Amino acid sequence: MYTPLQRFIDLLPEGTGKPRTLSRDEFLFRQQAPARAIYSVVSGRVRLFRDLPDGSSVILYVARSGDTCAEAALFTTQYHCHARAEVDTQVIGLDTEVLMRHISADAAMGVELSRLFAAQVRELRAMLTLRGIRSADERLLAWLRLKASGERMAVELDRPWTGISEELGLTREAVYRSLARLQEKGLIDRRGRNEKGGGELICLRRRS
Amino acid sequence: MYTPLQRFIDLLPEGTGKPRTLSRDEFLFRQQAPARAIYSVVSGRVRLFRDLPDGSSVILYVARSGDTCAEAALFTTQYHCHARAEVDTQVIGLDTEVLMRHISADAAMGVELSRLFAAQVRELRAMLTLRGIRSADERLLAWLRLKASGERMAVELDRPWTGISEELGLTREAVYRSLARLQEKGLIDRRGRNEKGGGELICLRRRS
DNA sequence: CGATAATTTGATCAATATCAAATATCGTGG
DNA sequence: CCACGATATTTGATATTGATCAAATTATCG
Numbered sequence: 200m201y202t203p204l205q206r207f208i209d210l211l212p213e214g215t216g217k218p219r220t221l222s223r224d225e226f227l228f229r230q231q232a233p234a235r236a237i238y239s240v241v242s243g244r245v246r247l248f249r250d251l252p253d254g255s256s257v258i259l260y261v262a263r264s265g266d267t268c269a270e271a272a273l274f275t276t277q278y279h280c281h282a283r284a285e286v287d288t289q290v291i292g293l294d295t296e297v298l299m300r301h302i303s304a305d306a307a308m309g310v311e312l313s314r315l316f317a318a319q320v321r322e323l324r325a326m327l328t329l330r331g332i333r334s335a336d337e338r339l340l341a342w343l344r345l346k347a348s349g350e351r352m353a354v355e356l357d358r359p360w361t362g363i364s365e366e367l368g369l370t371r372e373a374v375y376r377s378l379a380r381l382q383e384k385g386l387i388d389r390r391g392r393n394e395k396g397g398g399e400l401i402c403l404r405r406r407s
Numbered sequence: 408m409y410t411p412l413q414r415f416i417d418l419l420p421e422g423t424g425k426p427r428t429l430s431r432d433e434f435l436f437r438q439q440a441p442a443r444a445i446y447s448v449v450s451g452r453v454r455l456f457r458d459l460p461d462g463s464s465v466i467l468y469v470a471r472s473g474d475t476c477a478e479a480a481l482f483t484t485q486y487h488c489h490a491r492a493e494v495d496t497q498v499i500g501l502d503t504e505v506l507m508r509h510i511s512a513d514a515a516m517g518v519e520l521s522r523l524f525a526a527q528v529r530e531l532r533a534m535l536t537l538r539g540i541r542s543a544d545e546r547l548l549a550w551l552r553l554k555a556s557g558e559r560m561a562v563e564l565d566r567p568w569t570g571i572s573e574e575l576g577l578t579r580e581a582v583y584r585s586l587a588r589l590q591e592k593g594l595i596d597r598r599g600r601n602e603k604g605g606g607e608l609i610c611l612r613r614r615s
Numbered sequence: 616c617g618a619t620a621a622t623t624t625g626a627t628c629a630a631t632a633t634c635a636a637a638t639a640t641c642g643t644g645g
Numbered sequence: 646c647c648a649c650g651a652t653a654t655t656t657g658a659t660a661t662t663g664a665t666c667a668a669a670t671t672a673t674c675g
Contacts, residue, residue: 253560253611257552260532270525302518309517310510316524317478323531324468330538331576333664335631344465352461359653368539373631375655392654405461541632543663567621581663583623600622 202265203315204239208293210311211301216291221245221284230281234272236292240264243288249280261285270316273299330368339377340386342367343403352403410473411523412447416501418519419509424499429453429492438489442480444500448472451496457488469493478524481507538576547585548594550575551611560611 208216218241221227227238230250238245240262247259247268259280262268272278273295302309325345332338342363346354356363364374381387388402416424426449429435435446438458446453448470455467455476467488470476480486481503510517533553540546550571554562564571572582589595596610 251552251555251560252558255552255611257533257549258536259529260536271529274522274525299518302521303514306511306514306517309514309521310507312521313510313517313524314482316521316528317482320524320527320531321467321479323528323535325465327531327535327538328466328468330535331573333630341465344459344463347459350460352459361653365539370632371654372633372656376631379655403461403463541662569621578664579622580624580665584663587623 202239202267203318204267207311207315208239208291210308211293211298215297216293219290219292221288221290223284223286225284227282227284227288227290228269228278230279231277234269234275234278234295236294237267237269237272237298238262238282238290238292239267241289241291243290244285245282245288245290246285247280247282267319326366335369335373335377336380338367338369339374340381340403343387343401347401347403352405354401354403356399356401410447410475411526412475415519415523416447416499418516419501419506423505424501427498427500429496429498431492431494431496433492435490435492435496435498436477436486438487439485442477442483442486442503444502445475445477445480445506446470446490446498446500447475449497449499452493453490453496453498454493455488455490534574543577543581543585544588546575546577547582548589548611551595551609555611562609562611564607564609 216239217236219227221243227245228235242264244264245262245268247262248256249259250256260268262282268282269278302312329338329341329345332341343354344352348354360374360378361371364371367374369377378387378389382389386404388404389399390402391398391400424447425444427435429451435453436443450472452472453470453476455470456464457467458464468476470490476490477486510520537546537549537553540549551562552560556562568582568586569579572579575582577585586595586597590597594612596612597607598610599606599608
Protein backbone atom coordinates (compact mmCIF):
# COMPACT_ATOMS: atom_id res chain seq x y z
CA MET A 200 0.00 0.00 0.00
CA TYR A 201 1.36 3.40 -0.98
CA THR A 202 0.40 5.64 1.90
CA PRO A 203 0.89 9.37 2.30
CA LEU A 204 3.61 8.59 4.79
CA GLN A 205 5.34 6.48 2.18
CA ARG A 206 5.31 9.48 -0.09
CA PHE A 207 6.84 11.50 2.68
CA ILE A 208 9.49 8.91 3.36
CA ASP A 209 10.42 9.03 -0.29
CA LEU A 210 11.31 12.67 0.18
CA LEU A 211 13.90 11.66 2.73
CA PRO A 212 17.34 10.34 1.85
CA GLU A 213 17.56 6.76 0.70
CA GLY A 214 17.54 4.25 3.51
CA THR A 215 15.98 6.42 6.17
CA GLY A 216 13.17 3.95 6.72
CA LYS A 217 14.27 0.85 8.59
CA PRO A 218 12.12 -2.27 8.33
CA ARG A 219 11.58 -4.35 11.40
CA THR A 220 9.78 -7.61 11.94
CA LEU A 221 7.89 -8.37 15.13
CA SER A 222 6.53 -11.63 16.41
CA ARG A 223 3.17 -11.85 18.08
CA ASP A 224 3.22 -10.19 21.52
CA GLU A 225 6.63 -8.65 20.93
CA PHE A 226 6.99 -5.07 22.09
CA LEU A 227 7.88 -2.47 19.49
CA PHE A 228 8.62 -0.05 22.27
CA ARG A 229 7.70 0.50 25.87
CA GLN A 230 6.16 3.34 27.78
CA GLN A 231 8.83 5.58 29.30
CA ALA A 232 11.52 4.22 27.03
CA PRO A 233 13.47 6.85 25.10
CA ALA A 234 11.66 7.79 21.91
CA ARG A 235 13.88 6.67 19.06
CA ALA A 236 11.58 6.23 16.11
CA ILE A 237 8.10 6.62 14.74
CA TYR A 238 6.61 3.78 12.74
CA SER A 239 4.49 2.84 9.80
CA VAL A 240 2.77 -0.52 9.94
CA VAL A 241 3.30 -2.56 6.79
CA SER A 242 1.40 -5.66 7.85
CA GLY A 243 -0.07 -7.03 11.02
CA ARG A 244 -1.32 -5.01 13.99
CA VAL A 245 0.28 -3.00 16.76
CA ARG A 246 -1.61 -2.22 19.92
CA LEU A 247 -0.77 1.05 21.64
CA PHE A 248 -1.73 1.17 25.29
CA ARG A 249 -0.87 3.08 28.38
CA ASP A 250 -0.24 1.77 31.87
CA LEU A 251 -1.81 3.94 34.51
CA PRO A 252 -0.70 4.69 38.06
CA ASP A 253 -3.58 2.70 39.49
CA GLY A 254 -2.42 -0.49 37.81
CA SER A 255 -4.98 -0.46 35.04
CA SER A 256 -4.34 0.29 31.40
CA VAL A 257 -6.15 1.89 28.48
CA ILE A 258 -5.86 1.06 24.83
CA LEU A 259 -5.07 4.18 22.83
CA TYR A 260 -5.10 2.76 19.36
CA VAL A 261 -4.62 -0.33 17.29
CA ALA A 262 -2.49 0.51 14.28
CA ARG A 263 -3.05 -1.63 11.22
CA SER A 264 -1.48 -2.01 7.86
CA GLY A 265 -1.00 1.46 6.42
CA ASP A 266 -1.32 3.25 9.74
CA THR A 267 1.43 5.19 11.39
CA CYS A 268 2.05 5.25 15.07
CA ALA A 269 3.90 7.18 17.69
CA GLU A 270 4.14 10.33 15.59
CA ALA A 271 3.97 12.31 18.80
CA ALA A 272 7.24 10.68 19.81
CA LEU A 273 8.89 13.14 17.45
CA PHE A 274 8.26 15.83 19.99
CA THR A 275 9.00 14.05 23.22
CA THR A 276 12.00 12.30 24.71
CA GLN A 277 10.06 9.25 25.89
CA TYR A 278 7.24 7.13 24.58
CA HIS A 279 4.05 7.74 26.49
CA CYS A 280 2.57 4.34 25.78
CA HIS A 281 3.52 0.77 25.04
CA ALA A 282 3.38 -0.67 21.56
CA ARG A 283 3.03 -4.40 21.18
CA ALA A 284 2.40 -6.54 18.12
CA GLU A 285 -0.94 -8.34 18.38
CA VAL A 286 0.08 -10.71 15.59
CA ASP A 287 3.24 -11.14 13.55
CA THR A 288 3.87 -7.68 12.23
CA GLN A 289 6.14 -5.72 9.95
CA VAL A 290 6.86 -2.06 10.44
CA ILE A 291 9.10 0.60 9.02
CA GLY A 292 10.80 2.78 11.57
CA LEU A 293 11.91 6.34 11.05
CA ASP A 294 14.53 7.61 13.42
CA THR A 295 13.15 10.58 15.30
CA GLU A 296 16.46 12.39 15.43
CA VAL A 297 17.05 12.07 11.74
CA LEU A 298 13.50 13.13 11.00
CA MET A 299 13.63 16.03 13.37
CA ARG A 300 16.93 17.16 11.88
CA HIS A 301 15.35 17.20 8.45
CA ILE A 302 12.23 19.11 9.34
CA SER A 303 14.20 21.55 11.44
CA ALA A 304 16.66 22.24 8.67
CA ASP A 305 14.30 22.24 5.74
CA ALA A 306 11.08 24.19 6.17
CA ALA A 307 9.52 22.52 3.14
CA MET A 308 9.91 19.22 4.93
CA GLY A 309 8.10 20.54 7.97
CA VAL A 310 5.32 21.78 5.76
CA GLU A 311 5.02 18.33 4.20
CA LEU A 312 4.80 16.70 7.58
CA SER A 313 2.15 19.18 8.67
CA ARG A 314 0.18 18.42 5.57
CA LEU A 315 0.40 14.74 6.37
CA PHE A 316 -0.85 15.23 9.90
CA ALA A 317 -3.55 17.66 8.86
CA ALA A 318 -4.95 15.09 6.47
CA GLN A 319 -4.95 12.55 9.28
CA VAL A 320 -6.81 14.93 11.53
CA ARG A 321 -9.47 15.50 8.92
CA GLU A 322 -9.88 11.80 8.30
CA LEU A 323 -10.06 10.95 11.98
CA ARG A 324 -12.61 13.64 12.70
CA ALA A 325 -14.79 12.37 9.93
CA MET A 326 -14.58 8.86 11.37
CA LEU A 327 -15.39 10.12 14.82
CA THR A 328 -18.38 12.00 13.52
CA LEU A 329 -19.46 8.89 11.68
CA ARG A 330 -19.43 6.97 14.93
CA GLY A 331 -21.89 9.46 16.29
CA ILE A 332 -24.53 8.20 13.89
CA ARG A 333 -26.60 5.68 15.83
CA SER A 334 -28.47 3.92 13.06
CA ALA A 335 -26.47 1.18 11.39
CA ASP A 336 -28.04 1.94 8.01
CA GLU A 337 -27.34 5.65 8.23
CA ARG A 338 -23.83 5.02 9.44
CA LEU A 339 -22.99 2.66 6.64
CA LEU A 340 -24.53 5.00 4.11
CA ALA A 341 -22.52 7.92 5.45
CA TRP A 342 -19.38 5.81 5.25
CA LEU A 343 -20.08 4.96 1.66
CA ARG A 344 -20.65 8.60 0.88
CA LEU A 345 -17.38 9.58 2.51
CA LYS A 346 -15.51 6.96 0.57
CA ALA A 347 -17.33 7.39 -2.70
CA SER A 348 -15.47 9.13 -5.43
CA GLY A 349 -16.26 10.42 -8.88
CA GLU A 350 -19.46 11.55 -10.41
CA ARG A 351 -20.69 7.98 -10.26
CA MET A 352 -20.45 7.97 -6.47
CA ALA A 353 -18.91 4.54 -6.44
CA VAL A 354 -16.77 2.85 -3.83
CA GLU A 355 -14.27 0.18 -4.67
CA LEU A 356 -13.56 -2.01 -1.69
CA ASP A 357 -9.98 -2.82 -0.85
CA ARG A 358 -10.74 -5.32 1.87
CA PRO A 359 -13.53 -7.58 3.08
CA TRP A 360 -16.62 -6.21 4.82
CA THR A 361 -15.49 -8.03 7.89
CA GLY A 362 -12.69 -5.51 8.21
CA ILE A 363 -14.82 -2.55 7.28
CA SER A 364 -17.34 -3.40 9.96
CA GLU A 365 -14.67 -2.74 12.57
CA GLU A 366 -13.98 0.68 11.13
CA LEU A 367 -17.69 1.33 11.31
CA GLY A 368 -17.92 0.19 14.88
CA LEU A 369 -20.51 -2.43 14.02
CA THR A 370 -20.47 -6.21 13.99
CA ARG A 371 -20.11 -7.83 10.61
CA GLU A 372 -23.61 -9.27 10.92
CA ALA A 373 -25.06 -5.83 11.42
CA VAL A 374 -23.20 -4.58 8.36
CA TYR A 375 -24.37 -7.41 6.12
CA ARG A 376 -27.91 -6.81 7.23
CA SER A 377 -27.61 -3.10 6.61
CA LEU A 378 -26.24 -3.78 3.16
CA ALA A 379 -29.22 -6.00 2.45
CA ARG A 380 -31.64 -3.32 3.63
CA LEU A 381 -29.95 -0.55 1.67
CA GLN A 382 -30.03 -2.64 -1.46
CA GLU A 383 -33.63 -3.55 -0.75
CA LYS A 384 -34.48 0.14 -0.61
CA GLY A 385 -32.54 0.71 -3.80
CA LEU A 386 -30.09 3.08 -2.16
CA ILE A 387 -27.07 1.10 -3.24
CA ASP A 388 -26.11 -1.28 -5.96
CA ARG A 389 -23.55 -3.99 -5.31
CA ARG A 390 -21.62 -4.94 -8.40
CA GLY A 391 -18.73 -7.23 -9.03
CA ARG A 392 -19.54 -9.38 -6.06
CA ASN A 393 -18.40 -12.97 -6.28
CA GLU A 394 -15.71 -12.16 -8.77
CA LYS A 395 -12.06 -13.07 -8.76
CA GLY A 396 -10.60 -9.64 -8.03
CA GLY A 397 -12.48 -9.52 -4.77
CA GLY A 398 -12.82 -5.79 -5.15
CA GLU A 399 -16.54 -5.31 -4.90
CA LEU A 400 -17.92 -2.07 -6.28
CA ILE A 401 -20.71 -0.28 -4.46
CA CYS A 402 -22.66 2.37 -6.33
CA LEU A 403 -24.79 4.89 -4.53
CA ARG A 404 -28.14 5.54 -6.07
CA ARG A 405 -28.29 9.07 -7.44
CA ARG A 406 -30.82 10.71 -5.14
CA SER A 407 -31.74 12.43 -1.86
CA MET B 408 -9.91 28.56 26.92
CA TYR B 409 -6.18 28.55 26.21
CA THR B 410 -5.76 25.91 23.55
CA PRO B 411 -2.61 24.60 21.93
CA LEU B 412 -3.59 26.52 18.84
CA GLN B 413 -3.78 29.68 20.91
CA ARG B 414 -0.23 29.04 22.04
CA PHE B 415 0.75 28.63 18.42
CA ILE B 416 -1.01 31.82 17.41
CA ASP B 417 0.93 33.63 20.09
CA LEU B 418 4.10 32.68 18.27
CA LEU B 419 2.89 34.60 15.25
CA PRO B 420 3.13 38.36 14.88
CA GLU B 421 0.63 40.45 16.79
CA GLY B 422 -2.74 40.70 15.10
CA THR B 423 -2.49 37.64 12.89
CA GLY B 424 -5.64 36.17 14.36
CA LYS B 425 -8.78 37.89 13.14
CA PRO B 426 -11.95 37.49 15.21
CA ARG B 427 -15.22 37.02 13.41
CA THR B 428 -18.75 36.73 14.67
CA LEU B 429 -21.32 34.52 12.98
CA SER B 430 -25.06 34.42 13.40
CA ARG B 431 -26.91 31.15 13.53
CA ASP B 432 -26.96 29.46 10.10
CA GLU B 433 -24.43 31.87 8.66
CA PHE B 434 -21.75 30.29 6.50
CA LEU B 435 -18.17 30.67 7.61
CA PHE B 436 -17.08 29.45 4.22
CA ARG B 437 -18.44 27.38 1.37
CA GLN B 438 -17.26 24.28 -0.37
CA GLN B 439 -15.23 25.15 -3.47
CA ALA B 440 -14.66 28.71 -2.33
CA PRO B 441 -11.01 29.79 -2.28
CA ALA B 442 -9.35 28.77 0.96
CA ARG B 443 -8.45 31.97 2.73
CA ALA B 444 -8.22 31.08 6.38
CA ILE B 445 -8.27 28.34 8.98
CA TYR B 446 -10.27 28.88 12.13
CA SER B 447 -10.38 28.33 15.82
CA VAL B 448 -13.82 28.28 17.43
CA VAL B 449 -14.06 30.54 20.46
CA SER B 450 -17.70 29.97 21.28
CA GLY B 451 -20.67 28.35 19.60
CA ARG B 452 -20.59 25.55 17.03
CA VAL B 453 -19.60 25.22 13.41
CA ARG B 454 -20.83 22.36 11.30
CA LEU B 455 -18.54 21.15 8.54
CA PHE B 456 -20.28 19.22 5.82
CA ARG B 457 -19.74 18.21 2.25
CA ASP B 458 -22.17 18.28 -0.63
CA LEU B 459 -21.90 15.24 -2.83
CA PRO B 460 -22.46 14.80 -6.55
CA ASP B 461 -25.61 12.78 -5.93
CA GLY B 462 -27.28 15.66 -4.12
CA SER B 463 -26.81 14.26 -0.63
CA SER B 464 -24.41 15.57 1.98
CA VAL B 465 -22.30 14.19 4.81
CA ILE B 466 -21.36 15.87 8.04
CA LEU B 467 -17.62 15.77 8.53
CA TYR B 468 -17.34 17.37 11.90
CA VAL B 469 -18.95 19.74 14.33
CA ALA B 470 -16.31 22.07 15.73
CA ARG B 471 -16.98 23.42 19.20
CA SER B 472 -15.41 25.90 21.49
CA GLY B 473 -11.68 25.24 21.53
CA ASP B 474 -11.68 23.21 18.31
CA THR B 475 -9.96 24.23 15.16
CA CYS B 476 -11.31 23.66 11.72
CA ALA B 477 -10.26 23.65 8.13
CA GLU B 478 -6.60 23.08 8.92
CA ALA B 479 -6.33 21.17 5.69
CA ALA B 480 -7.23 24.36 3.86
CA LEU B 481 -3.63 25.40 4.45
CA PHE B 482 -2.62 22.95 1.80
CA THR B 483 -5.32 23.41 -0.79
CA THR B 484 -6.60 26.28 -2.85
CA GLN B 485 -10.27 25.62 -2.16
CA TYR B 486 -12.33 24.50 0.80
CA HIS B 487 -13.54 20.95 0.42
CA CYS B 488 -16.57 21.37 2.61
CA HIS B 489 -19.05 23.93 3.84
CA ALA B 490 -18.79 25.45 7.29
CA ARG B 491 -21.93 26.89 8.82
CA ALA B 492 -22.63 28.17 12.31
CA GLU B 493 -25.22 26.02 14.09
CA VAL B 494 -25.75 28.74 16.69
CA ASP B 495 -24.35 32.22 17.17
CA THR B 496 -20.64 31.65 17.02
CA GLN B 497 -17.34 33.41 17.41
CA VAL B 498 -14.20 32.28 15.64
CA ILE B 499 -10.67 33.46 15.13
CA GLY B 500 -9.42 33.24 11.58
CA LEU B 501 -5.83 32.77 10.53
CA ASP B 502 -5.04 33.78 7.00
CA THR B 503 -3.68 30.76 5.15
CA GLU B 504 -1.24 32.77 3.08
CA VAL B 505 0.23 34.51 6.08
CA LEU B 506 0.44 31.24 7.95
CA MET B 507 1.96 29.40 5.03
CA ARG B 508 4.49 32.15 4.57
CA HIS B 509 5.56 31.81 8.16
CA ILE B 510 5.92 28.06 8.22
CA SER B 511 7.68 28.06 4.87
CA ALA B 512 10.14 30.67 5.98
CA ASP B 513 10.74 29.50 9.51
CA ALA B 514 11.30 25.80 9.98
CA ALA B 515 10.74 26.06 13.71
CA MET B 516 7.25 27.29 12.97
CA GLY B 517 6.55 24.29 10.78
CA VAL B 518 7.79 22.03 13.51
CA GLU B 519 5.44 23.68 15.97
CA LEU B 520 2.52 23.23 13.65
CA SER B 521 3.41 19.59 13.14
CA ARG B 522 3.54 19.12 16.87
CA LEU B 523 0.12 20.66 17.16
CA PHE B 524 -1.36 18.35 14.56
CA ALA B 525 0.41 15.30 15.91
CA ALA B 526 -1.15 15.90 19.32
CA GLN B 527 -4.55 16.19 17.65
CA VAL B 528 -4.01 12.92 15.86
CA ARG B 529 -3.15 11.15 19.06
CA GLU B 530 -6.17 12.57 20.84
CA LEU B 531 -8.54 11.73 18.02
CA ARG B 532 -7.28 8.18 17.73
CA ALA B 533 -7.78 7.66 21.42
CA MET B 534 -11.35 8.95 21.12
CA LEU B 535 -12.01 6.73 18.16
CA THR B 536 -10.68 3.73 20.02
CA LEU B 537 -12.85 4.68 22.96
CA ARG B 538 -15.90 4.63 20.73
CA GLY B 539 -15.08 1.07 19.89
CA ILE B 540 -15.89 0.03 23.45
CA ARG B 541 -19.48 -1.17 23.43
CA SER B 542 -20.32 -1.25 27.10
CA ALA B 543 -21.33 2.12 28.49
CA ASP B 544 -19.66 1.39 31.81
CA GLU B 545 -16.40 0.32 30.23
CA ARG B 546 -16.44 3.27 27.87
CA LEU B 547 -16.97 5.79 30.60
CA LEU B 548 -14.32 4.15 32.73
CA ALA B 549 -11.84 4.23 29.86
CA TRP B 550 -12.64 7.89 29.29
CA LEU B 551 -12.00 8.66 32.93
CA ARG B 552 -8.71 6.82 32.77
CA LEU B 553 -7.66 8.74 29.69
CA LYS B 554 -8.48 12.03 31.31
CA ALA B 555 -7.21 11.20 34.74
CA SER B 556 -4.00 12.80 35.77
CA GLY B 557 -1.61 12.53 38.64
CA GLU B 558 -0.89 9.74 41.02
CA ARG B 559 -4.36 10.18 42.48
CA MET B 560 -5.96 9.32 39.15
CA ALA B 561 -8.45 12.12 39.46
CA VAL B 562 -10.41 13.94 36.81
CA GLU B 563 -11.58 17.48 37.26
CA LEU B 564 -14.56 18.20 35.05
CA ASP B 565 -14.56 21.38 33.06
CA ARG B 566 -18.12 21.08 31.79
CA PRO B 567 -21.38 19.33 32.60
CA TRP B 568 -21.89 15.62 32.03
CA THR B 569 -24.44 16.51 29.46
CA GLY B 570 -21.63 17.73 27.24
CA ILE B 571 -19.31 14.86 28.08
CA SER B 572 -21.95 12.34 27.13
CA GLU B 573 -21.76 13.59 23.56
CA GLU B 574 -18.03 13.10 23.47
CA LEU B 575 -18.62 9.59 24.72
CA GLY B 576 -21.23 8.89 22.12
CA LEU B 577 -23.83 8.06 24.75
CA THR B 578 -27.01 9.78 25.87
CA ARG B 579 -26.81 11.72 29.11
CA GLU B 580 -29.19 9.27 30.74
CA ALA B 581 -26.89 6.38 29.92
CA VAL B 582 -23.95 8.28 31.36
CA TYR B 583 -25.70 9.12 34.63
CA ARG B 584 -26.71 5.52 35.01
CA SER B 585 -23.19 4.34 34.31
CA LEU B 586 -21.87 6.77 36.88
CA ALA B 587 -24.29 5.38 39.41
CA ARG B 588 -23.24 1.81 38.63
CA LEU B 589 -19.53 2.60 38.78
CA GLN B 590 -19.94 4.31 42.10
CA GLU B 591 -22.07 1.43 43.31
CA LYS B 592 -19.24 -0.94 42.46
CA GLY B 593 -16.79 1.35 44.20
CA LEU B 594 -14.79 1.98 41.02
CA ILE B 595 -15.15 5.72 41.25
CA ASP B 596 -15.69 8.33 43.87
CA ARG B 597 -17.53 11.52 43.02
CA ARG B 598 -16.41 14.44 45.10
CA GLY B 599 -17.24 18.11 45.09
CA ARG B 600 -20.61 17.52 43.52
CA ASN B 601 -23.24 20.12 44.29
CA GLU B 602 -20.68 22.77 45.02
CA LYS B 603 -20.37 26.29 43.70
CA GLY B 604 -17.38 25.84 41.44
CA GLY B 605 -19.26 23.27 39.43
CA GLY B 606 -16.02 21.44 38.80
CA GLU B 607 -16.80 17.97 40.02
CA LEU B 608 -13.85 15.78 40.84
CA ILE B 609 -13.92 12.11 39.98
CA CYS B 610 -11.42 9.81 41.61
CA LEU B 611 -10.69 6.38 40.25
CA ARG B 612 -10.41 3.66 42.79
CA ARG B 613 -6.86 2.34 42.97
CA ARG B 614 -7.21 -1.15 41.59
CA SER B 615 -7.43 -3.57 38.68
C1' DC C 616 -36.95 34.94 42.58
C1' DG C 617 -37.98 33.13 38.13
C1' DA C 618 -36.15 30.87 34.18
C1' DT C 619 -33.15 27.82 32.14
C1' DA C 620 -30.00 24.08 32.25
C1' DA C 621 -28.36 20.02 34.65
C1' DT C 622 -29.02 15.89 37.23
C1' DT C 623 -31.45 11.85 38.31
C1' DT C 624 -34.59 7.87 38.22
C1' DG C 625 -38.38 5.09 36.02
C1' DA C 626 -40.72 2.51 32.21
C1' DT C 627 -40.64 0.87 27.67
C1' DC C 628 -38.96 0.12 23.04
C1' DA C 629 -36.07 -0.85 19.35
C1' DA C 630 -31.93 -1.99 17.53
C1' DT C 631 -27.74 -4.08 17.58
C1' DA C 632 -24.90 -7.63 19.83
C1' DT C 633 -24.62 -12.49 20.38
C1' DC C 634 -24.89 -17.10 19.42
C1' DA C 635 -25.60 -20.51 15.70
C1' DA C 636 -25.23 -22.49 11.44
C1' DA C 637 -25.04 -22.95 6.39
C1' DT C 638 -22.88 -21.69 2.10
C1' DA C 639 -19.48 -19.62 -0.63
C1' DT C 640 -14.77 -18.08 -1.62
C1' DC C 641 -9.89 -17.88 -1.44
C1' DG C 642 -5.30 -19.46 -1.02
C1' DT C 643 -2.16 -23.22 -0.84
C1' DG C 644 0.03 -27.33 -1.49
C1' DG C 645 -0.12 -31.59 -3.74
C1' DC D 646 -6.38 -28.60 -11.58
C1' DC D 647 -8.36 -30.19 -7.35
C1' DA D 648 -8.82 -30.96 -2.43
C1' DC D 649 -8.94 -28.83 1.91
C1' DG D 650 -8.68 -25.60 5.55
C1' DA D 651 -9.29 -20.88 6.65
C1' DT D 652 -11.85 -16.81 5.89
C1' DA D 653 -15.76 -14.35 4.30
C1' DT D 654 -20.64 -13.95 3.49
C1' DT D 655 -25.26 -14.60 4.76
C1' DT D 656 -29.52 -15.53 7.35
C1' DG D 657 -32.04 -16.90 11.63
C1' DA D 658 -33.26 -16.68 16.67
C1' DT D 659 -32.67 -14.48 20.95
C1' DA D 660 -30.81 -11.50 24.49
C1' DT D 661 -29.17 -7.30 26.16
C1' DT D 662 -28.51 -2.75 26.45
C1' DG D 663 -28.62 1.66 25.44
C1' DA D 664 -32.10 4.97 23.23
C1' DT D 665 -36.42 7.18 24.06
C1' DC D 666 -40.03 9.23 26.37
C1' DA D 667 -41.47 11.08 30.97
C1' DA D 668 -41.12 13.46 34.98
C1' DA D 669 -39.25 15.19 39.34
C1' DT D 670 -35.61 17.54 41.68
C1' DT D 671 -31.81 20.42 41.98
C1' DA D 672 -28.38 23.88 40.45
C1' DT D 673 -27.15 28.14 38.05
C1' DC D 674 -27.54 32.77 36.61
C1' DG D 675 -29.36 37.12 35.90
